Amino acid sequence: MTEIITIGNELTEGRISDTNAKWLAERMTMAGFTVSRISSVRDDRETLAGVIREASGRSDIVILSGGLGPTTDDVTKGALCDLTGSKLVGEKTVFLHIKKMLKERGLKLNENNRKQSEIPEGSKAIANPLGTAPGIWIEKEGKVIVAMPGVPFELENMAEKEVLPRLKATFSTPSSYYRTIMTSGSFEAMLAEILGDFEKQLPSGVSIAYLSSPGVIKLRLGARAGSDNEAREMVEREVEKLNKIIPEYITGYDDETLEMTVGRLLKAAGRSLCTAESSTGGTVSSMIVSVPGSSEYFKGGIVAYSNEFKINLLEIDNTILDKYGAVSRQTVEAMAKNSCRITGSDYSIAVSGIAGPEGGTPAKPVGTVCIAVNSPSGCIAKKFSFGDNRRRNIQRASMAALNMLRKRICEEES
Amino acid sequence: MTEIITIGNELTEGRISDTNAKWLAERMTMAGFTVSRISSVRDDRETLAGVIREASGRSDIVILSGGLGPTTDDVTKGALCDLTGSKLVGEKTVFLHIKKMLKERGLKLNENNRKQSEIPEGSKAIANPLGTAPGIWIEKEGKVIVAMPGVPFELENMAEKEVLPRLKATFSTPSSYYRTIMTSGSFEAMLAEILGDFEKQLPSGVSIAYLSSPGVIKLRLGARAGSDNEAREMVEREVEKLNKIIPEYITGYDDETLEMTVGRLLKAAGRSLCTAESSTGGTVSSMIVSVPGSSEYFKGGIVAYSNEFKINLLEIDNTILDKYGAVSRQTVEAMAKNSCRITGSDYSIAVSGIAGPEGGTPAKPVGTVCIAVNSPSGCIAKKFSFGDNRRRNIQRASMAALNMLRKRICEEES
Structure with missing residues (x-):
């Protein structure tokens, strides 16, 4: 002890x-x-x-x-x-x-x-x-x-x-081996339910821990055994199974953050990236820039917080904003497409949402966030609901945006 | 106990x-x-x-x-x-x-x-x-x-x-009273030296604690006394002294962050703000946006991470970049002035630096950061050195930028 x-x-x-x-x-x-x-x-x-x-x-x-x-x-x-x-x-x-x-x-x-x-x-x-x-x-x-x-x-x-x-x-300690699997796009109770049967079949000596933060759940698989090799094999066997059960949620391994994964994929593909953010206010770009060497693929971003900024700098059509509102699939699609065009980037992320505490409506309550990703083959947009805590809302929207981009790059560049 | x-x-x-x-x-x-x-x-x-x-x-x-x-x-x-x-x-x-x-x-x-x-x-x-x-x-x-x-x-x-x-x-506890004084622009050892005599003269029963994080030191003054009133008076007397000893470092009280202070000042003056960031990559704008109601004064920001972005979106003259480099007083001045002009904002913050680990030169080592603040009466620019840890460098540069803006607003609007 x-x-x-x-x-x-x-x-x-x-x-x-x-x-x-x-x-x-x-x-x-x-x-x-x-x-x-x-x-x-x-x-x-x-x-x-x-x-x-x-x-x-x-x-x-x-x-x-x-x-x-x-x-x-x-x-x-x-x-x-x-x-x-x-x-x-x-x-x-x-x-x-x-x-x-x-x-x-x-x-x-x-x-x-x-x-x-x-x-x-x-x-x-x-x-x-x-x-x-x-x-x-x-x-x-x-x-x-x-x-x-x-x-x-x-x-x-x-x-x-x-x-x-x-x-x-x-001291003689049992040999041990740990592996961290990074996941995004779920929440702990949901992942625990999906992995219920997986947890039940884990051999004795293998443990799983859920480490949650807004938008990211790390799964830590560990084993203690008689030898290093045995411990590693016990864990890697379970990691392989996880890869088959939840491939859509796994973003990386061993503390590679989502922004690091995205950077690695962009570098490998020789592609560039820009951002167009409203409600996240630069959080997505600051995460991208937190990775050393991000200047190799990140051109820059536009934080279009006001509608004026969206119209003048992102060249969003006034009629789109009038018809669908700033928080809409149509607006984020236009933000994503225009930012790629304006900056000459291959990929872009666009986010617009209602971070709260003010600004919610019955149709679009606080927590509503629209995210678009533009890529060489087209643009996809999605609507999310991230709850009414401003800070968590911004964090979760940023992680979801990076995860959408990650999936898109994997589809396009493979 | x-x-x-x-x-x-x-x-x-x-x-x-x-x-x-x-x-x-x-x-x-x-x-x-x-x-x-x-x-x-x-x-x-x-x-x-x-x-x-x-x-x-x-x-x-x-x-x-x-x-x-x-x-x-x-x-x-x-x-x-x-x-x-x-x-x-x-x-x-x-x-x-x-x-x-x-x-x-x-x-x-x-x-x-x-x-x-x-x-x-x-x-x-x-x-x-x-x-x-x-x-x-x-x-x-x-x-x-x-x-x-x-x-x-x-x-x-x-x-x-x-x-x-x-x-x-x-349980009968002594009456107690605490006050937090937010400071920026120094580091702990420096502040402790400036406040050496102040600490020595503190009456018994009054304590001071330094709570440090990158770019911000909170001073917590506390007293325990026979009555609430007595404790409050003991603390407030010392707070008044601090106001005279380190006015240039005090940014606010009782957990009002620098971004909240800046927001309060801008709202009171009816002024607007934009940002033009390079090395901080959107961190300054994300801090501004973390404050509820920031849409009242924050128009948006441009994260000009590549030189191309600085030239095309911030309309920085190529000759300035060639002559002085992206990390220079001249470049951040141009970034600050142009972003105000382009977005029609009253104030702007511009940051350009070498966050590391790569990109340093003998003349401009990793950690060199230039910051400019543009205001209705003109533009000021300063050069800083924030050390070679990328994450801390970005945090400290962002805090320094907000603090420069805070001082500027206080000077202009009073």
Whole structure:
């Protein structure tokens, strides 16, 4: 069993999200360990020493995050000394590393820096190439207590490079293998119903988890087995079955987001893209641009928020807007076609909807969104209903638009 | 002392962020309670009963979240029965509420629903108008254990309406008052240095917390005192001082985001806005549009990601791009001026930068961003450096652009 303890008043006062605990819990689980408890405690040396003592009484592995800085708030080293009945001693390799880091930044060594190079006697320092606070590894009677700095990128780097490999070498864990399947176009209850029989037939040792966010559900299939190969085969067999059961919902694998998938497909096909957005207000284009290298296929977008903008910049015929309204299949079709023509792009996405809270009518309530995708062979448009929460509405419409584009590219370019 | 316990394997396996714990910790702190520990545990009845027992031994208030659903995974009620030596009994008011909810949704009552209406004997049900799982309130020997459903909006509603008021009525907490000051245009270490003397002179009982995110630092000033009035006065006195020390960084109060501030100022002045974005790819316009009612002042935007787009749609002179490059004060000035002219807007924001990871040069490394704001009285442009992380670079550039616009509107319209 593993326990994670995160340290800091900013956590118990709810000032920040405990991203380190989530990250560590996920990585440890995927490495084959079982996390039985996560605790967040205040910056109090005595309490912390007690909490670590309890945890290491129950569990083989205790991972600490935070409280390793040089200020009086930082109580982790003191708590570890109390626990092990040791005192702090200077660690030369750490001192030299800190000296080198400060020199590179043009800073002078001070008393705080010297303190940072101290670790409890009998423990081992863990290198922190990205910061000045070293990690601490204490091994005793078959149990390990490991402390890492609370700065997320320092902790993640230290965990990946040093702590996880050492823990795997110290404890025998079952071999494990995980695969993430990205899906779009459904919601959790719907997908769970479709996959009811699939879940029932999963062999023991294989697990499935649904990770939902607006417009995207990730399915995580995992297995623990006697060997890496066996675990991988167990999972891949189920992934193949999923590919046959829900091909229309699967957009990618292993954390490839929809905007990354779309980018990959466009690059492979040598095609270009533009956007014409109304209600999503630039969210679709900002997602496309979040992908490094998107300038290879993304020409740009027009955020035609007002009708005036739609008429003047997207050259939408006034009569279409008058007859069908801004939120209509006809309008988004015209937006998609015109944006391709104006910008000389191969593909385009157009979105127009009622994001709310105002602007709904009985015929077109808040949440109504029309999306069109224009491609070399023509234009398709669809009407959706995404509910009355403005933020979620915009997110879901953006994901649906990217998914429509993805499907269209797959059809056209295959 | 208060402890929070969140329940579910999805937490200990790191599949989801523990947003309930953060939310509860923040609200409890702001209500004058001290949260000493947050624990997340697996869906295991026996372990959970033990964890609750320990927590209620140490603390007066134990708040539980999750595990109240009708499936076998849901172990909270069982654990509470184990703890109190009681059994589950049907609660008529809850049963009638569930029956009514299901009827409204056109669903039939089943065995699971009946189970949901049961609570441990001797406890009190807490109404859940937004869902079928009731909350549970157990009061014994001056201590309270309260269980709430894990669905965030159900929990938040129940906590606001029922649990927080009851806890405040049951326990005498110091009066407290909090104020959030929104700042932009600095970073945490810089602001902490500027505010060094201010922090030192803070009277005892008044606290300051820095809540940082890319481009925005919220300062939360809080006080606990004998009366609400006293606490409010203590905080407001310090807020006034802050207004004098860092007026150029303060953008708003009490969670008014920069895009909300900008919207409020534009509405008050009866002015319109458009955007011309390159590297931020629509992020600025999507932020503007995230504010309900933004159609009153936002006409739309042009995401001119390629030079072709800048030339054809923003009518940027080719010679400017050739001479100064796409990332230059000259180019963003032209983008800002032309977008105002083309769309007939009073104000515009233009952004062009090198978001990375590719595209940097020695003269213009990754992170270089130029921003211009055009207003009725002219155009100003600035060059920034936002570091080499693409996502943060885009976020910080977008915040800086909105902040430049905010300052400009304040200068012009006052």
